[in-house]
Amino acid sequence: RGQPPLYLAEGEHCQQPGKHPRGVKNWREESTTDEASIRQWWGKWPEANIGIDTGKSGLLVLDADQYKDGYAGDSLLSERDEQTPTVLTGGGGQHLWYRLPSDKQWGNSTGTLPAGIDIRGAGGFVVAPGSLHASGRTYEWELDYSLDDLPIADVPPALAAILDGAAKRCSFTTGRRWDGTTTTTAPDLDGLGVSAALRELITQAAPRGQRSETDMRLIVGLLYAGVDDDTIRAIFEHNPIGTAGKFAERGLDYLARTLDKAHQYVDAHPTPEMARRILEAVMFQLAEYDFADLVPAELQPANGYRSNETHRAVAQAALAILHDYGKLEGTISINQLMERTSRGWDTCKRAMLCLTWLLEPGNKDGAKQAITYRLAEPWRSCADRDRVHNRGGEILSRSAQLPWATHMGHDAFVRSLTNITEEELDRRVENRYEERLSAIWDNKREIETGVPRPLRHVPPRIDLNRYKRRLEALIPSAGPAVLLAIDAITRHGAMTRKELGETLFKKKWSISRLVQRGLFLRLLVEGDDGVIDLAEDWQALAEALAPVMPTAGTAAKRKLAALNSRQSYCEAALKNPMLPEEKRKALHRRMERAAKERLLLAKDEAPALACRKATISTMGRPSMPVPLTADIGIHTPDRNSAASRLQDAAYWHQIGSLTPAQRAWVEEANRL
Known part of the structure; x- marks a missing residue:
C-alpha cells in the first residue's frame, strides 16, 4: 500500500530491509530444502527475497565491501583465490563463495578480518542472486563467475589461518555466561613468571569505576608475558580480579570481548620477540605460495612470470631485515637488499615494487632515501596468536636456518650462468655479425624502395666483457x-x-x-x-x-657496490653547509663504518689480490710502497679492475690520516 516491496508488514520493519527472515521464529532451526515448505512460503510471500543458510549448505561466504572507506582486503586474496562463484551485491560489494570444510565450524566474523571484509559461515545466511536490495538494485552473478562457470573453491589458506585463530580465541566464551562454577584448574602464578605488578592486580578486586580498565591492563600484560587465553580465563575464575570484579557480573561474554580488544592492541604493538615469531612464520609459509598468484597481474610481463626466484630472495631479505629490527615495520634500503641477496640495485628496486602485497611502503620514495615498509595486515595473522604470544612454546619455523635463508646470496646460487669456451664465443660473435649485417641490408633495401614497412630490429654487438667470467669459469653456477x-x-x-x-x-x-x-x-x-x-x-x-663458477665474486661485488653507494650518499650530504652538527657527526660515523666494512672485505680478498700480483698505488705512482706517515691518505688513481677497487677499500684519501686498522692493512698489503 504505497510502500516499496522490500518493506515488511506493519510492525515488522527492521533496520536492514530485504535481509529479514519472514514467517519463522528461529530461522537457524527452520531453514530447509523441503520443497513443500518452500512452496508454502512462496505462496504466502511471492515478492520475498531468497536467503541461503550458509552453514547447512556447506558454504563459507566472504563479503567484500570494496566501496567502504578504509577497505583493506585487497591483499588478503590472490588472483587464484578469487576463482570461485561470486555474487555482486545490491550494495556494491561482492560475495565470494567457498566450500566450508566439514571439520570446521567457522561462524560469522566481522572483527578479526581486514577492514571491509566480513564472513558468513556456520550459523549465518546470505541473500541469494535474484533478490532485491534496499537500493533498488538486484543481487546477481558476476559475469563468468556463476555456479555454471566455476566450481566452488576451497577456503584460501590465508583466510583459513585467520579464522582458525579467531575460532580458538572465542571457543570457550562465545554465547555463554559464567554462573560462578569453575571449569578450569587454578593456575600456578609462580610458574607463569608474571611481574609483581600483574600479580597485585590479580590478587585484589579492582575498585568500581576502574574495573574495565584494570581488566584490560591485566590481560594485555598477561599476553605480553606469554600467557594463553585458557590460562587467562582460569586466572579470572580463581582470583579476586574475576570473582569479585566485573567478570563475575558480566560473565564469559565480557571476558571474550575484553580478550579480543587486548589481542588487537597487542597485535598492533608487538614485542620484538613476538614480531620475530610472526616474521618467522611468514617466511616459512611463503614457500607454500606461488608468487605468480600473489604478484599483481599488471606488474607481470606479458610473456609470463619469470621472476619467482628473484622475488622470493628479495622478500626473504626484506623480512630478515625486519626480523633483525624486531619490528613489523621499519626502513629497508636497496643497499641492504643488495648486500643480503647479491642482486643488483635495479633488480632489488623492481622486486620491491612487485611485493606490495607483502610489504606495504609507508613514506614516499626518494633518490637515495630508505623507504619504511610494514608487513601487510593479512600476513600479520598467518601465525596462530597463542603460539606467537607464548614465549615458552615451540619455535614456529626453522626459516632462519633453512638453505634458502642461509645461501640465497652465495656465489654458487645467486644467478644461473653457464661457462663458455672460446670456440663457442667466436661462433656467437660470428652469428651476431651475420644477423646485424642481414638486418642492415634489409632495412637499406626497404628505405630505397620507399615501401612504408616497419624496419627490422638491428641486434647490438656482443659485449665481450660480459663473457669474461664465463670464459674463465670451469663449470656452470647452480643458480x-x-x-x-x-x-x-x-x-x-x-x-x-x-x-x-x-x-x-x-x-x-x-x-x-x-x-x-x-x-x-x-x-x-x-x-x-x-x-x-x-x-x-x-x-x-x-x-x-x-x-x-661464472658467478665467483658476485657477493663481494654487490657488497662493495652497496658500500660505495653508502659512501657517496654521505659525501653528498656532507656538502650541505646548513647540515646540523648532530647530523654531520652521524654521517661521519656512518662513513667510518662503511670504511671498516670495506677494509674487512678487502682483507677477505687479500689472497686473490696476491695471486694477481696486485700492488697498492699511492700518490699517483703505481707499484710503490706506501709510506706510513700520520698525515697521508691512500689514493688509487686506476680503478678499472676489481683488484684496484678493493685496494682502495675505504677511499682513505677522503678520510685523511690513517687509523690503526688502515695502518695494519697497509703493512699487510706491502708484504703481499
Whole structure:
C-alpha cells in the first residue's frame, strides 16, 4: 500500500530491509530444502527475497565491501583465490563463495578480518542472486563467475589461518555466561613468571569505576608475558580480579570481548620477540605460495612470470631485515637488499615494487632515501596468536636456518650462468655479425624502395666483457632454482621430480633442467627409484665449487657496490653547509663504518689480490710502497679492475690520516 516491496508488514520493519527472515521464529532451526515448505512460503510471500543458510549448505561466504572507506582486503586474496562463484551485491560489494570444510565450524566474523571484509559461515545466511536490495538494485552473478562457470573453491589458506585463530580465541566464551562454577584448574602464578605488578592486580578486586580498565591492563600484560587465553580465563575464575570484579557480573561474554580488544592492541604493538615469531612464520609459509598468484597481474610481463626466484630472495631479505629490527615495520634500503641477496640495485628496486602485497611502503620514495615498509595486515595473522604470544612454546619455523635463508646470496646460487669456451664465443660473435649485417641490408633495401614497412630490429654487438667470467669459469653456477630445490627437500624430505615440481610450482621441463644441473654439480643425488635427495656434503661442495663458477665474486661485488653507494650518499650530504652538527657527526660515523666494512672485505680478498700480483698505488705512482706517515691518505688513481677497487677499500684519501686498522692493512698489503 504505497510502500516499496522490500518493506515488511506493519510492525515488522527492521533496520536492514530485504535481509529479514519472514514467517519463522528461529530461522537457524527452520531453514530447509523441503520443497513443500518452500512452496508454502512462496505462496504466502511471492515478492520475498531468497536467503541461503550458509552453514547447512556447506558454504563459507566472504563479503567484500570494496566501496567502504578504509577497505583493506585487497591483499588478503590472490588472483587464484578469487576463482570461485561470486555474487555482486545490491550494495556494491561482492560475495565470494567457498566450500566450508566439514571439520570446521567457522561462524560469522566481522572483527578479526581486514577492514571491509566480513564472513558468513556456520550459523549465518546470505541473500541469494535474484533478490532485491534496499537500493533498488538486484543481487546477481558476476559475469563468468556463476555456479555454471566455476566450481566452488576451497577456503584460501590465508583466510583459513585467520579464522582458525579467531575460532580458538572465542571457543570457550562465545554465547555463554559464567554462573560462578569453575571449569578450569587454578593456575600456578609462580610458574607463569608474571611481574609483581600483574600479580597485585590479580590478587585484589579492582575498585568500581576502574574495573574495565584494570581488566584490560591485566590481560594485555598477561599476553605480553606469554600467557594463553585458557590460562587467562582460569586466572579470572580463581582470583579476586574475576570473582569479585566485573567478570563475575558480566560473565564469559565480557571476558571474550575484553580478550579480543587486548589481542588487537597487542597485535598492533608487538614485542620484538613476538614480531620475530610472526616474521618467522611468514617466511616459512611463503614457500607454500606461488608468487605468480600473489604478484599483481599488471606488474607481470606479458610473456609470463619469470621472476619467482628473484622475488622470493628479495622478500626473504626484506623480512630478515625486519626480523633483525624486531619490528613489523621499519626502513629497508636497496643497499641492504643488495648486500643480503647479491642482486643488483635495479633488480632489488623492481622486486620491491612487485611485493606490495607483502610489504606495504609507508613514506614516499626518494633518490637515495630508505623507504619504511610494514608487513601487510593479512600476513600479520598467518601465525596462530597463542603460539606467537607464548614465549615458552615451540619455535614456529626453522626459516632462519633453512638453505634458502642461509645461501640465497652465495656465489654458487645467486644467478644461473653457464661457462663458455672460446670456440663457442667466436661462433656467437660470428652469428651476431651475420644477423646485424642481414638486418642492415634489409632495412637499406626497404628505405630505397620507399615501401612504408616497419624496419627490422638491428641486434647490438656482443659485449665481450660480459663473457669474461664465463670464459674463465670451469663449470656452470647452480643458480637460485637449484637452491629452492635444496630448500624444498630440506623441508619435506626426498621426493620425485613430479613432487618437486608441484612443491616449487614449476613445469616439467623446468624441473628436469634444474635437477640435471644439481646432479651435474653433485649437490643432488638420484636413487634407483627416481627419488631426488640432497648430497650429504652439499654445503661443502658449494663452497669448493663457487670459485670456478661464472658467478665467483658476485657477493663481494654487490657488497662493495652497496658500500660505495653508502659512501657517496654521505659525501653528498656532507656538502650541505646548513647540515646540523648532530647530523654531520652521524654521517661521519656512518662513513667510518662503511670504511671498516670495506677494509674487512678487502682483507677477505687479500689472497686473490696476491695471486694477481696486485700492488697498492699511492700518490699517483703505481707499484710503490706506501709510506706510513700520520698525515697521508691512500689514493688509487686506476680503478678499472676489481683488484684496484678493493685496494682502495675505504677511499682513505677522503678520510685523511690513517687509523690503526688502515695502518695494519697497509703493512699487510706491502708484504703481499
